[in-house]
Amino acid sequence: MVRLITHNLLACHAKGCTSNNFPLAFSNVQIEIREAEFNPEFLKNFIPKIEWKALVDTARQLGDTSLPLEQPEMIDDDFLKNLHHVLLETHVEEGVMTCPNCKHEYPISNGIPNMLLAEHEIG
Amino acid sequence: MIPTPDLSHLTSSDYEHVYEPAEDTFLLLDALEEHADELKQMAPLTCLEVGSGSGCVSSFIGQILGSSTLYLCTDINTHACRCTRRTGTQNKVPLEVVHTSFAYPFHARLKHSIDIILFNPPYVPTQMEEMSGAQKLRDIEGSWAGGNDGMQVTNKFLELVDDLLSARGRVYLVALKENNIPEIQTRMANRYKLQSTIVLSRRAGREHLSIICFHR
Ligand SMILES: C[S@@+](CC[C@H](N)C(=O)[O-])C[C@H]1O[C@@H](n2cnc3c(N)ncnc32)[C@H](O)[C@@H]1O
Ligand SMILES: [Zn+2]
Numbered sequence: 001m002v003r004l005i006t007h008n009l010l011a012c013h014a015k016g017c018t019s020n021n022f023p024l025a026f027s028n029v030q031i032e033i034r035e036a037e038f039n040p041e042f043l044k045n046f047i048p049k050i051e052w053k054a055l056v057d058t059a060r061q062l063g064d065t066s067l068p069l070e071q072p073e074m075i076d077d078d079f080l081k082n083l084h085h086v087l088l089e090t091h092v093e094e095g096v097m098t099c100p101n102c103k104h105e106y107p108i109s110n111g112i113p114n115m116l117l118a119e120h121e122i123g
Numbered sequence: 124m125i126p127t128p129d130l131s132h133l134t135s136s137d138y139e140h141v142y143e144p145a146e147d148t149f150l151l152l153d154a155l156e157e158h159a160d161e162l163k164q165m166a167p168l169t170c171l172e173v174g175s176g177s178g179c180v181s182s183f184i185g186q187i188l189g190s191s192t193l194y195l196c197t198d199i200n201t202h203a204c205r206c207t208r209r210t211g212t213q214n215k216v217p218l219e220v221v222h223t224s225f226a227y228p229f230h231a232r233l234k235h236s237i238d239i240i241l242f243n244p245p246y247v248p249t250q251m252e253e254m255s256g257a258q259k260l261r262d263i264e265g266s267w268a269g270g271n272d273g274m275q276v277t278n279k280f281l282e283l284v285d286d287l288l289s290a291r292g293r294v295y296l297v298a299l300k301e302n303n304i305p306e307i308q309t310r311m312a313n314r315y316k317l318q319s320t321i322v323l324s325r326r327a328g329r330e331h332l333s334i335i336c337f338h339r
Contacts, residue, residue: 001208005193006219011231022231036217039190045168046193049236088217112204115223119259 001111004062005046005087008055010113012099012106014121020101023054029095029108031062036088040080043087047071050087059086125156128182128214133206140202142176142266146327147297151243152183154295154322154334159187165291167238171195173225173280176203176266178210178218180241185216192239195229196220199261224258225283237287242280243297248273273302281307284337285315293338295322300331311337 012021052071059067066082097106097113106115130144142148155162167188172181175196185194196207196218204222211218221228229237245257247267254270269276277298284294294317298304304321311317317337324333 001217001219003217003219006195006221009195009232010221010228013227013230018231037190042168042191042193045166045191049168051232110205110208112201112208112220112222114201115221115228116199116261117224117227 002092002108002113003088004055004058004090004092007058007092007097008050008087010097010115012102012104013115014099014102014104014117017099017102017104021099023051023058023100024097024106025100026058026061026092027096027098029062030093032091032093033089034091036084038081038084040077043080043083044075046087047075047083055086059090062090062092064090125159125183125186127152128179128186128210130177130179130210130213132209132213133177137177137202137206140263141200141206142203142263144177144179146325146330147243147246147332148179150323150325150327150332151180151241151295151297151334154336155180155184155187157322158336162187162239165238167192167292169193169195169233169237170239170241171197171226171229171237171287172241173197174199174203174242174244174266175207175218175220176200176243178207180243181207181218182210182214182216184239184241185211185218186214194218195226197223197226199224199258200263200265201261225280226287230283230286233287235287236289238289238292240284240288240292240294242277242294244277244280245269246273246277246297246299246302248301251275273299277302277307281311285317288317288337288339290339293336296335296337298333298335300333304333304335307335
């Protein structure tokens with residue numbers, strides 16, 4: 001599963017690629033929505049770990065505009081429900097993730113991103 | 124008693140390419156069960172299993188900790204990645220699987236922020252060529268071939284783990300007597316100030332296995 005929560009934690013790790021290597025850009029994606037248990041506590045605790053702009057941009061790119069551009073100061077239930085849906089229920093099953101810096105392509109198939117690099121490509 | 128995860132969807136043809144849970148796996152499950160109360164109290168936000176194989180261990184800890192934790196899994200073996208995913212689904216634990224060596228793609232974003240790290244590594248002493256060949260082939264041999272002292276894959280892991288572990292985090296590692304556990308413990312204390320305890324030890328056939336738990 002590449003849920004958007006995972007995508008928000010993955011960066012390119014090719015040799016020498018150490019800046020502007022996040023977020024990986026999706027293309028040719030197939031998305032599936034699968035219900036997940038709503039856990040507001042988890043979401044609240046996880047918010048500080050999220051790169052907000054990367055998440056919102058990615059969600060918008062995939063057609064979900066439910067999240068505000070700026071992280072809200074007041075965290076209410078509606079916001080948490082939207083965040084839950086984007087982070088934990090949106091699965092990218094097929095597609096490609098491309099590094100914004102070195103353009104390395106990481107394919108996703110059956111919901112599993114292939115982030116293996118050849119020995120000489122590892123930083 | 125926390126039930127052993129349901130693995131009934133995996134068949135002998137899966138186990139041709141993927142490590143079938145064995146005594147080492149079960150010792151790790153027992154160690155996690157022994158620490159279940161502490162782990163729940165600690166309320167970890169993120170749990171990473173390197174080399175998740177069948178997915179048995181992550182599904183087990185997922186049953187202990189529930190939806191308050193994010194479960195990340197990695198494996199170099201593509202068959203293992205698929206089995207991990209299926210085992211998560213079978214046991215209703217959302218396991219996020221990434222096909223990679225160690226946890227390289229997470230270092231940039233999860234520096235010092237993973238609360239639980241698990242690794243049952245390829246720990247069997249073998250010829251060095253056997254280990255490096257297995258790491259390249261990424262099939263069943265990669266689940267046991269450990270090179271000199273059975274430590275070549277584990278050593279690499281031990282160099283990387285400090286960078287990922289959070290201030291309150293813990294690492295659970297399976298090791299064999301031949302891996303020289305006292306040396307591992309002193310090394311991690313000297314280099315990274317990581318303290319450690321042996322949670323459980325057990326003899327299984329010719330193997331004398333232990334679970335080491337590291338923390339800051
Ligand atoms: C002893 S098996 C353990 C499998 C499972 N965690 C268990 O306890 O039953 C070791 C696993 O580590 C994986 N592995 C070996 N080298 C690795 C590496 N460099 N990075 C990630 N996984 C690796 C193997 O493919 C295998 O699935
Ligand atoms: Zn890159």
